[in-house]
Each structure stands twice: as structure tokens, then as C-alpha cells.
Amino acid sequence: MKKAYSELSREELLSLREKLGREFVRYKGQNIHLDMSRGKPSIAQLNLSMGMMDVFHSESDLKCEDGTDCRNYGVIDGIPEAKRLLASIAEVPPANIMIFGNSSLNVMYDTIARAYSLGIMGNPPWCRQGRVKFLCPSPGYDRHFKITEEFGIEMITIPMTPVGPDMDMVEEYVNNDPQVKGIWCVPKYSNPQGYSYSDETVRRFAALTPAANDFRIFWDNAYSVHHLYEDRRDTILEILDECEKAGHPHIVYKFTSTSKISFPGSGVSAIATSLANLADIQKRVSVQTIGHDKLNQLRHVRFFRDRYGVEAQMRRHADILRPKFEMVIGSLEEELGGLGIGEWTKPLGGYFISFESLPGCAKAIVGKAAEAGVKMTPAGATFPYGIDPNDTNIRIAPSYPPIDELRTATKIFALCVKMVSIDKLLES
Amino acid sequence: MKKAYSELSREELLSLREKLGREFVRYKGQNIHLDMSRGKPSIAQLNLSMGMMDVFHSESDLKCEDGTDCRNYGVIDGIPEAKRLLASIAEVPPANIMIFGNSSLNVMYDTIARAYSLGIMGNPPWCRQGRVKFLCPSPGYDRHFKITEEFGIEMITIPMTPVGPDMDMVEEYVNNDPQVKGIWCVPKYSNPQGYSYSDETVRRFAALTPAANDFRIFWDNAYSVHHLYEDRRDTILEILDECEKAGHPHIVYKFTSTSKISFPGSGVSAIATSLANLADIQKRVSVQTIGHDKLNQLRHVRFFRDRYGVEAQMRRHADILRPKFEMVIGSLEEELGGLGIGEWTKPLGGYFISFESLPGCAKAIVGKAAEAGVKMTPAGATFPYGIDPNDTNIRIAPSYPPIDELRTATKIFALCVKMVSIDKLLES
Numbered sequence: 001m002k003k004a005y006s007e008l009s010r011e012e013l014l015s016l017r018e019k020l021g022r023e024f025v026r027y028k029g030q031n032i033h034l035d036m037s038r039g040k041p042s043i044a045q046l047n048l049s050m051g052m053m054d055v056f057h058s059e060s061d062l063k064c065e066d067g068t069d070c071r072n073y074g075v076i077d078g079i080p081e082a083k084r085l086l087a088s089i090a091e092v093p094p095a096n097i098m099i100f101g102n103s104s105l106n107v108m109y110d111t112i113a114r115a116y117s118l119g120i121m122g123n124p125p126w127c128r129q130g131r132v133k134f135l136c137p138s139p140g141y142d143r144h145f146k147i148t149e150e151f152g153i154e155m156i157t158i159p160m161t162p163v164g165p166d167m168d169m170v171e172e173y174v175n176n177d178p179q180v181k182g183i184w185c186v187p188k189y190s191n192p193q194g195y196s197y198s199d200e201t202v203r204r205f206a207a208l209t210p211a212a213n214d215f216r217i218f219w220d221n222a223y224s225v226h227h228l229y230e231d232r233r234d235t236i237l238e239i240l241d242e243c244e245k246a247g248h249p250h251i252v253y254k255f256t257s258t259s260k261i262s263f264p265g266s267g268v269s270a271i272a273t274s275l276a277n278l279a280d281i282q283k284r285v286s287v288q289t290i291g292h293d294k295l296n297q298l299r300h301v302r303f304f305r306d307r308y309g310v311e312a313q314m315r316r317h318a319d320i321l322r323p324k325f326e327m328v329i330g331s332l333e334e335e336l337g338g339l340g341i342g343e344w345t346k347p348l349g350g351y352f353i354s355f356e357s358l359p360g361c362a363k364a365i366v367g368k369a370a371e372a373g374v375k376m377t378p379a380g381a382t383f384p385y386g387i388d389p390n391d392t393n394i395r396i397a398p399s400y401p402p403i404d405e406l407r408t409a410t411k412i413f414a415l416c417v418k419m420v421s422i423d424k425l426l427e428s
Numbered sequence: 429m430k431k432a433y434s435e436l437s438r439e440e441l442l443s444l445r446e447k448l449g450r451e452f453v454r455y456k457g458q459n460i461h462l463d464m465s466r467g468k469p470s471i472a473q474l475n476l477s478m479g480m481m482d483v484f485h486s487e488s489d490l491k492c493e494d495g496t497d498c499r500n501y502g503v504i505d506g507i508p509e510a511k512r513l514l515a516s517i518a519e520v521p522p523a524n525i526m527i528f529g530n531s532s533l534n535v536m537y538d539t540i541a542r543a544y545s546l547g548i549m550g551n552p553p554w555c556r557q558g559r560v561k562f563l564c565p566s567p568g569y570d571r572h573f574k575i576t577e578e579f580g581i582e583m584i585t586i587p588m589t590p591v592g593p594d595m596d597m598v599e600e601y602v603n604n605d606p607q608v609k610g611i612w613c614v615p616k617y618s619n620p621q622g623y624s625y626s627d628e629t630v631r632r633f634a635a636l637t638p639a640a641n642d643f644r645i646f647w648d649n650a651y652s653v654h655h656l657y658e659d660r661r662d663t664i665l666e667i668l669d670e671c672e673k674a675g676h677p678h679i680v681y682k683f684t685s686t687s688k689i690s691f692p693g694s695g696v697s698a699i700a701t702s703l704a705n706l707a708d709i710q711k712r713v714s715v716q717t718i719g720h721d722k723l724n725q726l727r728h729v730r731f732f733r734d735r736y737g738v739e740a741q742m743r744r745h746a747d748i749l750r751p752k753f754e755m756v757i758g759s760l761e762e763e764l765g766g767l768g769i770g771e772w773t774k775p776l777g778g779y780f781i782s783f784e785s786l787p788g789c790a791k792a793i794v795g796k797a798a799e800a801g802v803k804m805t806p807a808g809a810t811f812p813y814g815i816d817p818n819d820t821n822i823r824i825a826p827s828y829p830p831i832d833e834l835r836t837a838t839k840i841f842a843l844c845v846k847m848v849s850i851d852k853l854l855e856s
Contacts, residue, residue: 038501046499053488056481071474073466073692101529106717117545117555117579127545127555143718150715151545264501266723287578289534290571293721295694 004340005418005425017422020415024372027412032373034409039191039351040400041260044320048313049262055302062298070294076286077278078270082297086270088307089225090256091238096272098281101292104257104269108218109147111253111271114284115181115214116151121250121280123214126153126181135173135183137165139354139382139393141191144184144220148384153181155384160193164201171208178211182218188236189223192382192395193354194347196234206242208251217252223350225314226260228322232348240272249274258300260317260351261310268293268300324398328353328410335414341421344396354382355394361420362391368416374409432768433846433853445850448843452800455840460801462837467619467779468828469688472748476741477690483730490726498722504714505706506698510725514698516735517653518684519666524700526709529720532685532697536646537575539681539699542712543609543642544579549678549708551642554581554609563601563611565593567782567810567821569619572612572648576812581609583812588621592629599636606639610646616664617651620810620823621782622775624662634670636679645680651778653742654688656750660776668700677702686728688745688779689738696721696728752826756781756838763842769849772824781824782810789848790819796844802837 005013056062062070064079077083078099087094100107119125126132133154136145140160148155156173158165164187173180185205187197197205205217219239227233243252250273258267271281304310325347332344332355345354357365362379369376377395380386396413398406433441484490490498492507505511506527515522528535547553554560561582564573568588576583584601586593592615601608613633615625625633633645647667655661671680678701686695699709732738753775760772760783773782785793790807797804805823808814824841826834 040501043497046497049499050486050488053484054486058478058482060478060481069471069474071477071691071694073468073687102721103717103719109716113541113545117541125555127553143715146715150712259501263499263723265503265719266499266721284578287571287574288537289531291531291693293530293694293724295691296721296724 002338004338005421006340010426013422013426017419017426020419020422024415024419027372027415032408032412034373034401034405034412035375036397036401036406036409036413037375037377038400039260039397041264041317042320042400042402045317045399046263048316049303052262052299052303055299056295062295064294064298068294070298073290075291075294076282076289078292079294079297081301082268085301085304085306085310086256086268087272089258089310090221090254090270090272091224092240092254092272095275096240096278098271098278099292099297100269100271102265102267102269102296104220104222104255104259105143107269107271108144108220108255110288111218111281112147112151114281118284120214120216121276126151126214129179131179132181133177133179134181135165135170136384137183137185138384139192139388139395140184141186141220142377142381144218145384148184156180157384157389158183160190160195162195164195164197167201167204171204174208174210174215176211180210181212181214182216184218184220186220186222187239188221188234189226189347189350191222191350192352192393193345194350194352195345197236199237202237202239202242203246205239206246206248208248210251215251219252219254221254221256222260224256225310226317226351227314227349228318228325229348230315234348240274250277253277261313262300262303266296268297321399324403324406325353327403327407328396328398331407331410332414335411336417339418342417351397351399353396353398355396356392357394357417358392358421358424360391361417361424362388362394364420364423365413365416366394368420369413372412372416374412376413430766432766433849434768438854441850441854445847445854448847448850452843452847455800455843460836460840462801462829462833462840463803464825464829464834464837464841465803465805466828467688467825469692469745470748470828470830473745473827474691476744477731480690480727480731483727484723490723492722492726496722498726501718503719503722504710504717506720507722507725509729510696513729513732513734513738514684514696515700517686517738518649518682518698518700519652520668520682520700523703524668524706526699526706527720527725528697528699530693530695530697530724532648532650532683532687533571535697535699536572536648536683538716539646539709540575540579542709546712548642548644549704554642557607559607561605561608563593563598563608564812565611565613566812567620567816567823568612569614569648570805570809570814572646573812576612585812585817586611588618588623590623591626592623595629595632599632602636602638602643604639608638609640609642610644612646612648614648614650615667616649616662617654617775617778619650619778620780620821621773622778622780623773625664627665630665630667630670631674633667633680634674634676636676638679643679647680647682649682649684650688652684653738654745654779655742655777656746656753657776658743662776668702678705681705689741690728690731694724696725749827752831752834753781755831755835756824756826759835759838760842763839764845767846770845779825779827781826783822783824784820785822785845786820786849786852788819789845789852790816790822792848792851793841793844794822796848797841800840800844802840804841
């Protein structure tokens, strides 16, 4: 059993610090360049979808099932078979789906942008409603927060728990403050903690009675089929269904995409929502574009065929990702377990592990790691305005590097945690 | 030499009207469904690009020339070789290009949307500047006008001439009214007239001294390489270059795409503008998305290679389009020449022929054609708010139907012109 750092004497800490410092210098000398900053699939994962490059050739029939020539203009909401495929991923009826372009982030941005300048379902645009607000369960996804920040929307931090956001706070804000227009959610294998919302959390979302008519839950179901294990999977209640049952069918926009199923940047994205919301969105989007890339929609359907094809693909992704997650978690346990200087999550899916350092250490750890050539997501990025009030949260993205590099990167990271933690303990 | 309808007696008109009416009834009985409403490439044109489906296969190297794996996230501004290709189409240096997704209309919409909610280069957002205005050379492109209408931007009609918009009016508005924020332009083979701006027109655009810092020319170069003839081509001065020379490098956004070069809906689009504008745009767009579809960018480059590949392809497009334009123009000449009830343009490129009826007849002609099963662009659509003050302009889109169908459609259209014109003459 290792001794917690807090129980070490000043002399022990100083001596350990010196030893760790020498180790750090050795790593620095190796001219390392490793990246654990972004949730990018690895090359091996990208290779899984190369068969998609063979599904079309110059003699292919590029009509979709209703006879539409996918090569030409038109079809604002997506071809029927793509709707079915994305609906199966999003766990909603195909009628509730609208297909978009290559990026669900872009769809979320545009949804905020439309609400801001044009308004939701006949309500005044947010830009004419004074200072509007968004709830931001944190730690959360930095790119979500950047969007609301861009539009000058006031962001309110809601603490995350292992079963979802603090719902007492969510209800308090949403049900009473008409300036609160939305909340960012990654309900399954959340970014960065890998937490999944409990049934009670989902039901409390569905039961919200927003003070604002134009309040919407932004339900980013980015990791719906992104399990690491066959036998241990998080499942969450389907939010559209729950909202319908609760009598609030219009309060949620659900987003999904194939970015981490096929190719990031060349996938297909979608919104799932009530028919009234869809009609509102389609009316607006038909001014924005004549249609999204139907050939890419058809390419995805011809390659994956259906939900079973997607699930088979996700098992292959899991086979590549699982050893990386296990290695990082095992290595953190080995290096830091029992030292009392950090905690980390052990997710069953998604793309991230979340690390909690001693208060006031996250920025310094990330800076130290960068010094040794290991790039992490900037500390603070997982909170609104990039400010983590306790400076404790660090997002670890194990997906991209090959496992050997990841092992080195994790060792260096753990070393930096130790050094910065000792410095902090010596300060006090 | 045919006699003009205005010179016919009332009796002659009545008898002719009856004869034409019988002909119309015969057409109606044929249960015809023809579409001359949208500028869509024909199936034969789409087939020209089917080779693009063979350029990638499951063993392909999908790295672009700088080593970036095009299958993964990243690259906000486009891969270098795609920039070069689109720059060659847009006739600008690659440094001035940013690549977007599948639709230049979407890029224009987003450009307006950003200006409206976030502002251009540090200027206040248009939504905070009271009633802002846009100049709309008309007849023009209906989808342009729909965008500015959507954002509540006041649209001011500027008359079109065969050498471009009425530049006296443009200068008067732009140089004096700080609420005028932009102008829609299709400078080459304009939609719908097929007019191209003269050198003087382009130079007067470049020499504008806008009262508003955030005024921009929206230069939609949709038909830059879309010539019908080898030996007779419109050429226009390059606007970025002219603006630079005139000392106003930032006043123009130029838009282009491969929609009518490869596949509509599955092409690649771009903005060309000054470096300062590009930096402003990229900063904003990097909040909206992680990147556009790089695989599709690479697919286009591997298929077309360069400007020469594009030009060869455009000659093949022209071989399909030219006979259709010539047939429609010839048929209009044969049916309506000398009757004094309409005029039409004879463009050397682009996708449209513009028809001018007697005052107050356009809506009735389009309605009549619809009755017989021939769908035209709604009359009025070529003007802001869908209102053609003289009710004379009709856009003819000859590209999509096979030539036999187009012949019938044109005959029916000409018949409707005759009938409605006689009705109008009889009224007065």
C-alpha cells in the first residue's frame, strides 16, 4: 500500500520531488511529441471504414429507394434510407429525423444561430430578448461552450454528478427563469467524464416545465453506440419518447452523427425532434441550402445497411479503443493509486477519461506535460469561458495515439501530476 | 414577315385566340409533366462525372499533399490542393481561398447570418444596427433574395442592364447610406438573363467607397466556367484584383462551387476574399465546425486534377447544354419572333434564358403553362419579395429536360405567351 502524499513529511516530499524532477528531465531530453488532447479516432479505426470507398463505382445506380437521383439537387430532409439508418442510431422513428451535412457540431451551431437571429417556432429571436442564458453541465464539451459564448449567451455552470447534471439546479433555473433558453447535454458516456444519465435524470428532464416557450434541451447523443464492452453497457431512456409521455414533446433537440462510426469530417449528421420542431427547422433550412450531400448519405447506407451493420462496426471500434482505455486507467492506478493526489473516471464507452487533480493543480499539470511534449486539452476548457473554478479537471483523450505512445504519454502525465501536487503541498 | 399582334384587329385577335385555345386544349389532354423551373443539370450531364466514383477504393491513400489524413477531423480552411483547384476556378491566388461544404448557397447564407448576429470584422452585428438594407439587381436569383428576406433585411431593387446593374444607383446608395450593407451579384452569365458585367461595371464596383465599414459585395461567381461556346465566351475582370488595385481590398466576398461542374449537392464550395476577411471568417467558422468534408475535396482534386481538367469537363457540359439553349431560342424566335409580345435573352453561358412579356402578363403565362403541365419558375421570383413590379419577367431553365421534352415545353410556353398576350390586348 502506497502512502498518501499528504502523509509524507516535508523532507520526504522534497526528496521525492528531486527524484521526479530528474525523471522529468530525462523525458524532456527525448524530444517527445504525443497528443492526448482531442477525441479523434485512430488510424486503425479509420481503416475499419475503408470498404466505404468501394461501394460506389462509375456504373453504380445512384438512385435512392424512392427513385430520387442522389447526384442532383434537392431533398432538404435526407433520403428515406438514411433517415432510417440515423433514426436507428438515434433510437427514434424515422419520421422524427432530419439529415444534415458532415458535422453535428455544425448542426448544433446552426440551431443556436437560427434561434438567435430568427427565433424558435414563432417566438422572438433570442437577439431581441435581452440577455439570454444557457445551462452548462460541467465539466462538459468545450466546443458546446464555445458556441454559446460566441453568441454572447450567458453560461451558467451546473455541476455534473455520476448520474447527470444536478437536476435540482436545472429545474430551479429552467422552470423559473424565462431567460434560460437551453441546456447542453451529452447524456451517454458524457464528455469528458463518461457518465451516463440515470433514468430518473432523463425523466426529470422530460418533466421540465420551462418558463420560456423557446427553451430547448440540446441533447448531443454523440456516443449513443460507442460502447467499450459487449457485456457492460450504459443504456439511457430515449428522451423524445419520455418528453412525449410527459406531455412536453417539443422541448428537446437530439443530435447525432456517424463521425466516430465512419469518418470524422466525412460522415452524416442528424437532428431528431418533434414533428412541429422539424417543420419549423425545415422551413428555415430550406432558405439556407437546397440540400445536403445525398451521395454521402447513400454511401453510408450502402456500406452499413442498418443498425446491425453499425453495431458490428462499433464492436470493431471497441476492440481498438478498449485496450487503450484499460491501459490508461491501469497505468493511472499503478502510478497514482493511493497517493491521494487525483481521481479519474472509468467509463464504459465514449472517448474520454476525466481526471480530477488536487485543487489549483490542473493548469500546472497540463503545462508541465506540454513541456515534456505531451499535449493535453487545455485545463479549464471543460468549463464555460474556459475557467475551471477549482482548477482540477483535465480531459484525457486516449483514442488517437498508438498504445505504446499512449503508455509513455500516460506515464509522463502521471509524473507531472506527482510533481505539481508536491509543489502544491509544499506551498501550504 | 409576321404581323405584330398590336397591329391585328379585334376580330383577328379573337379568331386567333380561339384557334390557340383549341391547340391548348389538345396539349392539356396529353397529361404532360415538364419542368423548366430550376437550373438543374440533366442526367446526361451528371453522367459526365461518374468517373469520380472510381477515384477512391479501399486501398487508396487518402492523405492530401501536406500529409494530412483526409479521413480524420481537422483543417478548417480546406486541403491545399483543393484550394488550388477552386482558386483556379475562381481566378484568384490559393491564399485567398477558403473551402466549405457542398453548397455555395449555404456559404452565402452563413455569411449573411454571421454578419447579422456577430458582425463583420469587429463592426456591430447587423441585428444591432437598426434596419439594414441590401441592393438587389433584378431580375436576379430568387434564392439570394430569400436569404436577405429571411433576415428581415430591406431589399432595394436595382435595375439590371446587359452590362450589369445600374451603377449610378448602386454608387448613390452604397456611397451615401450606411444602412446599405451589401449587394447580390451574379456577374457572369447572370441568373436569369445570362448577362455579364462589363469592365466598366466591375471597375465601378471596385471603386465603391461604401458609407458602411461592413458593406460587402456578394459576388456569386456561379457560372465562371459555364460557357456554351468555345469561340464566343464572356470574360469579366477579376473583382478581388480590381478591388485591391482600387485600394478597397476588403469590400468583396466572392463565392464559387463545383455544383454544376461535378454533382449538385455533392460538390465543393468556396469563398475567395482578402486575407483580413478570411481571418475574420475562419475565426468564426472554427466555432461552427471542426472542418468540412476533406474526402470530397480530395475526390474532386483526384478526378479533375486542375483547371484544364475542369475546362475539359465544361466543354462536355456545353456539348449537352448548347443544343438545348439553341433549340429554345430558335423555337421562341420561330413562334414569337416579330409578334411584339415578348423578348428573350440569348446568353453565351450559364443556366437560364430570361423572357420579358408584355406588362402584366408574366404571372398569367406561368399559370397557363402550369395548367398544361409545364412547370416554370414562379413569376415574380426573380425580384425581391417575389414581386415583379411590371409582371413581365419569366425565367426559363432549359438544362434539365431531354431535348424532345424541352421542344414540347417551349411550344406550350410560346402558346401560353400568345394566348395571355391576346387576352391582355383585348382588355385594353
